[in-house]
Every structure is written in C-alpha cells, then in structure tokens.
Amino acid sequence: MNYNNYPSSDFLFLLGNLSILPECILIISLIAVIAIDLSNRGRNTILLHRISLISTSIGVIASLWQWWIHSVPIVFGNSQISNFSYIFRFFILTCSLLSVLLSVDYIRCSKTVLAEFSFFVLTAGSGGMVLCRANDLVTLYVALEFSSLSSCFLSGYTKKDIRSNEATTKFLLMGGASSSFLLHGFSLLYGISGGQLQLDKTADGLPLSRYVVILYTSIAFITAGTAFKPSLVPFHQWTPDVYEGVSPTPVVAFFSVTSKVAAPALFTRLFGLIFPHFSNEWHMVVGLLATSSMILGNLIAVTQISMKRMLAYPSISQIGYIMIGILAADPENGYASMITYTFIYILMNLGTFARITPFGLRTGTDNIRDYAGLYMKDPVLTFSPVLRSPSLGGIPPPSGFFGKLHLFRHGWKAGSYPSVLVALVTSVISIYYYLKIIKLMFTGKNGRSDASTTYIQNSLVSPSISKSSIEIAMIIRALASILSGILIDPIIGITRNTLF
Structure with missing residues (x-):
C-alpha cells in the first residue's frame, strides 16, 4: 500500500510498524517468565504472576490504543491490519488477562506450577492474535497450530493426573487429524490458484469455471479443519473429555473463551475472503454445523452431573449462536452483533468459572449435587450465578x-430462519439446566453427611480465599454482565462504527 496517498503518512507508517506491539509485549513476558523461573526454580510465584498480569494488561491497553487510533487498513506482507483484527486481538488479550487473574489463588492452594500455566497461556494468546490478522495461508496455518499446540500442552498441565494425561492424548490426536484436514484443503487451494498464498490473491486466482469438484473438496476439508477448534458438531468430541479431565479450572476457563474468540475471526477471514463466490455453499454447511451444535449441546447438558462437563456442552451450543452472526447476509449488522455477543460471552463464561474455581478448591468436588444449599455456606459464591446463569x-x-436478541434479530433479517428458530428453542432448554442449579443452591439438601465438614476442612483451603482475587473478579464480572446488557445499544453502535 502506498502511504503517500493518506494524510500523515509518516504517522501511519509508524503505527503500522508498531502494529505487532501487543505480540512483542507477550513474547518479552514469555522470555521473562522462563528466565525468572529457571533462576528461582519456580519459587517466586507472585513475581511470575505479576509479570503475566502486567504484560497482558499493557497488551490490552496497546491493542485498545491501536484500535481507536488506527482507522486506515494497512497491509504488511503476511499480515493485514484492520479494525476487525484489532477487535479480536483485544478479545484474546482480555481472555488471557482474566484467565491469569483467575489462576493465582488456584495455583497457590493446589501447589501447582505457575510458570508453565503462564507460559502456555501467553503462547496460546500470541498465536491467537497472529491468527486474527494473518493474510496468507502459511501464516494462518502456523498461527493456528501455534495456538492449538499450546492449548494441548496446557490441557496436560497437571502431569501426574491420569485424567489430564488422557484428555491431552485425545486433544493431541484429534487436533492432529483436524490439522491434516486443514493443510490438505490449503494445498488444494494453493494448487488450483496458481501457487498463490495471500488470501486475496488466492481468491482472485481460483478458477470458478474449472476444477469445481476440487474447490468443493477444498471447502469440505477446510471446514472440517476449522470446525475442530470451536467444537462445532460433529467435531466436538474432545471438548467434554478435556473439560472434565483437565483438573485446573482456570485452564478450562481459558479453553472455553479463547476458542470462541478465535473461531469467528478464522471463519470470517478464510471463508469471507477466499470463497466469496461460494457463499451459498459454505453458508449452508456452516449453518448445519451451527444448528447441530445448538441442538446437541443443550440437550446433552441437561443430563450431566459434573459441573465442568456440563459447562462444556453449553460452550458447544454457544458457538452455534455466534455463527448466526457470521451467516448473516448483512455483514454490518451481523458482524457487529456477533462481536458484541462474543464480548458478552467472555464476561459471562469467565465469571461462571470464577464461581466454580473457589468451590472446587474448598470442597475438592466437581459434582453438581454438591452445590446443594450453597447459599447457607457462602452467599458470595451464590451471588454470581444468580446474575450470571440467567x-x-x-x-x-x-x-x-x-446480546442474543440482537444476534437472532439480525440473523432472522438475513434469512437464517431455521438457525434462528433452533436457537430460540434451545435457549429455552438452556434456561432449564441453569435455573436448576440456582434452585439447588437455595433449596437443595446435600445427601452427603460430611458435606459441610468437607467444605470447611478441606486441605486446599487458603485462609484468605474468601477475600481472594477470584471472588473480587467474580463480582466485577457479574456487575459488568449487567451493565453491558443495559448499554447494549451503544456497544453495538460503537462496534458497527469502528468496523465500517
């Protein structure tokens, strides 16, 4: 791009060169975490936590600054800088920041290693940020694998736990299969486009009248490869096992939000830029995947007895809701409502995991029935789900x-009638199992006679856990969830104005 065509070209050039500032901040913090951990042999946990927290906070501020200041799209080789990529980079940084904030008390109480958690969270965040702005097939694939492998290693965070090892093995095997599907689809695109790698040049080089079968085959393989990360049905099998098998709840919290942020960015960049002439075909396929995810995720969640496994299935259905915004024929309103709902989902879901983290620390259990009568034991823990679950x-x-109202309304206007109808019905089903947990906390009675004793005397309890950063963050996110609903119209308006 010729910068002389724009006013203040030197300033824009400087902004372009600084566009990787958030990524550089995370990389520097990664090096610092490794160096300090090796020099102190993992003893300085508080310092490592502060480095991770400060670096992600600075990254969030830098990303926000670039989002508001930088309004002219600029292309630098393999990366495309736009407001769309800035928004999702900001979301991924926010997910990393809140996950690190959620982890410190768990690490202290469970006596696990913080350096490994911080390292893989920051690494996965860096890969996701590059994924949001990748402008060619190689960078897109490498960034996706960078994020996926870091998440896979993070799932094996508790190395001595057999369930964690089993979850990591399943994640690695299925992730490798999906990676091979995606790479095969990319190789087909590379061949029939005349050896083009950049997304826009690949789209221009596709022969629309010839090699139609190869094009459809490529779409099928790319869909299968990209549907794995957000857990779209039928590529969701890893999600419940990983959620339940991974013992550290902060790890599960990180999984639950980053995949839902990276997936819309990945789908819109891949399908929106490469296959604009095949929009009807990939809209139909993605619509079927989204509809199946909403149905299966909500129906199976009703039957679960494990809290983390129960939350895995709603996360599958939530990506189906988000996909309605991508499928909207009107990108302006559809993308704006999808981005807004994604932001709301981050607050809602991380707030939910902030609630179950201290409960798991104090009781050592993940069973839903053990939440019975929680109001009498800890009103603070009960306060968050009363606001968050509805x-x-x-x-x-x-x-x-x-968020759902705006998302479904724009999906209906775009003609996605089956997906919106299924979303409405399955949302009613989800209300049942969320309210069932709230009712259990207020009126239920635990059948275990030692429940109260276990709750108080568990060896994992920290003396200051009731005033921990987990509960402070839990209350803040609960209030933010309410305020973002009240201010939904200004939020969508700001998103629409910055996107278009």
Whole structure:
C-alpha cells in the first residue's frame, strides 16, 4: 500500500510498524517468565504472576490504543491490519488477562506450577492474535497450530493426573487429524490458484469455471479443519473429555473463551475472503454445523452431573449462536452483533468459572449435587450465578438476553430462519439446566453427611480465599454482565462504527 496517498503518512507508517506491539509485549513476558523461573526454580510465584498480569494488561491497553487510533487498513506482507483484527486481538488479550487473574489463588492452594500455566497461556494468546490478522495461508496455518499446540500442552498441565494425561492424548490426536484436514484443503487451494498464498490473491486466482469438484473438496476439508477448534458438531468430541479431565479450572476457563474468540475471526477471514463466490455453499454447511451444535449441546447438558462437563456442552451450543452472526447476509449488522455477543460471552463464561474455581478448591468436588444449599455456606459464591446463569441462558435483564436478541434479530433479517428458530428453542432448554442449579443452591439438601465438614476442612483451603482475587473478579464480572446488557445499544453502535 502506498502511504503517500493518506494524510500523515509518516504517522501511519509508524503505527503500522508498531502494529505487532501487543505480540512483542507477550513474547518479552514469555522470555521473562522462563528466565525468572529457571533462576528461582519456580519459587517466586507472585513475581511470575505479576509479570503475566502486567504484560497482558499493557497488551490490552496497546491493542485498545491501536484500535481507536488506527482507522486506515494497512497491509504488511503476511499480515493485514484492520479494525476487525484489532477487535479480536483485544478479545484474546482480555481472555488471557482474566484467565491469569483467575489462576493465582488456584495455583497457590493446589501447589501447582505457575510458570508453565503462564507460559502456555501467553503462547496460546500470541498465536491467537497472529491468527486474527494473518493474510496468507502459511501464516494462518502456523498461527493456528501455534495456538492449538499450546492449548494441548496446557490441557496436560497437571502431569501426574491420569485424567489430564488422557484428555491431552485425545486433544493431541484429534487436533492432529483436524490439522491434516486443514493443510490438505490449503494445498488444494494453493494448487488450483496458481501457487498463490495471500488470501486475496488466492481468491482472485481460483478458477470458478474449472476444477469445481476440487474447490468443493477444498471447502469440505477446510471446514472440517476449522470446525475442530470451536467444537462445532460433529467435531466436538474432545471438548467434554478435556473439560472434565483437565483438573485446573482456570485452564478450562481459558479453553472455553479463547476458542470462541478465535473461531469467528478464522471463519470470517478464510471463508469471507477466499470463497466469496461460494457463499451459498459454505453458508449452508456452516449453518448445519451451527444448528447441530445448538441442538446437541443443550440437550446433552441437561443430563450431566459434573459441573465442568456440563459447562462444556453449553460452550458447544454457544458457538452455534455466534455463527448466526457470521451467516448473516448483512455483514454490518451481523458482524457487529456477533462481536458484541462474543464480548458478552467472555464476561459471562469467565465469571461462571470464577464461581466454580473457589468451590472446587474448598470442597475438592466437581459434582453438581454438591452445590446443594450453597447459599447457607457462602452467599458470595451464590451471588454470581444468580446474575450470571440467567445471562448465559438468555433471561432478561442480564446482558446475555440483549446480546442474543440482537444476534437472532439480525440473523432472522438475513434469512437464517431455521438457525434462528433452533436457537430460540434451545435457549429455552438452556434456561432449564441453569435455573436448576440456582434452585439447588437455595433449596437443595446435600445427601452427603460430611458435606459441610468437607467444605470447611478441606486441605486446599487458603485462609484468605474468601477475600481472594477470584471472588473480587467474580463480582466485577457479574456487575459488568449487567451493565453491558443495559448499554447494549451503544456497544453495538460503537462496534458497527469502528468496523465500517
């Protein structure tokens, strides 16, 4: 791009060169975490936590600054800088920041290693940020693998836990299969486009009248490869096992949000830029995957007895809701509502995991029935789900209701009638199992006679856990969930104005 065509070209050139500033900040913090951990042999946990927290906070501020200041799209070789990529980079940094904030008390109480958690979280965040702005097939694939492998290693964070090892093995095997599908689809595109790697040149080089079978085959393989990360049905089999098998709840919290952020960015860049002439075909396929995810995710969640496994299936259905915004024929309103709902989902879901993390630390259990009578034992832990669970289910007035309202409305206007109808019905189903947990906390009675004793005397309890950063963050996110619902119209307006 010729910078002389724009006013203040030197300033824009400087901004372009600084466009990788958030990524550089995370890489520097990675090096610092490794160096300090090796020099102190993992003893300085607080310092490592502060480095991770400060670096992600600075990255969030830098990303916000670039988002608001930088309004002219600039292309640098393998990366395309635009407001769309800035928004999703900001989301991924926010997910990393909140996950690190959620982890410190768990690491202290469970006596696990913080350096490995911080390292893989920051590495996966860096890969996701590059993924949001990748402009060629090789960079896109490498960034996706960078993020996926880091998440895979993070799933094996507790190396001595057999369930964690089993979850990592499943994640690695299925991730490798999906990676081979995606790479095969990319190789087909590379061949029939005349050896083009950049997304726009690949789209221009595709022969629309010839090699139609190869084009459809490429779309099928790319869809299968990209559907694995957000857990779209039928590529979701790894999700429940990994959620339940990974013992550290902060790891599961990180999984639950980063994949839902990276997936819309990946789908819009791949399908929107490479296959604009085949929009009807890939819209139909992705619509079927989204509909199947909403149905299966909500129906199976009703039968679960493990809290983390139960939350895995709603996360499968949530990506189906998000995909409605991608399928909208009107990119302006569809993308704006999808981005807004994704932001609301980050607050809702991380707030939910902030609630179950201290409960798991104090009781050592993940069973839903053990939440019975929680109101009498800890009103603070009960406060968050009373606000958060209805938001996830779509009950007003929390933000989840208004986010879904705008998302479904624009999907209906775009003609996605089957997907929106299924989304409405399955949202009602989700209300049932969320309200069931709330009812259990207020009125239920635990059948285990030692439940109260276990709750108080568990060896994992920290003396200051009731005033920990987990509960502070839990209350903040609960309030943010309410406020974002009240301010939903200004938020969507700002998103639409910055996108278009």
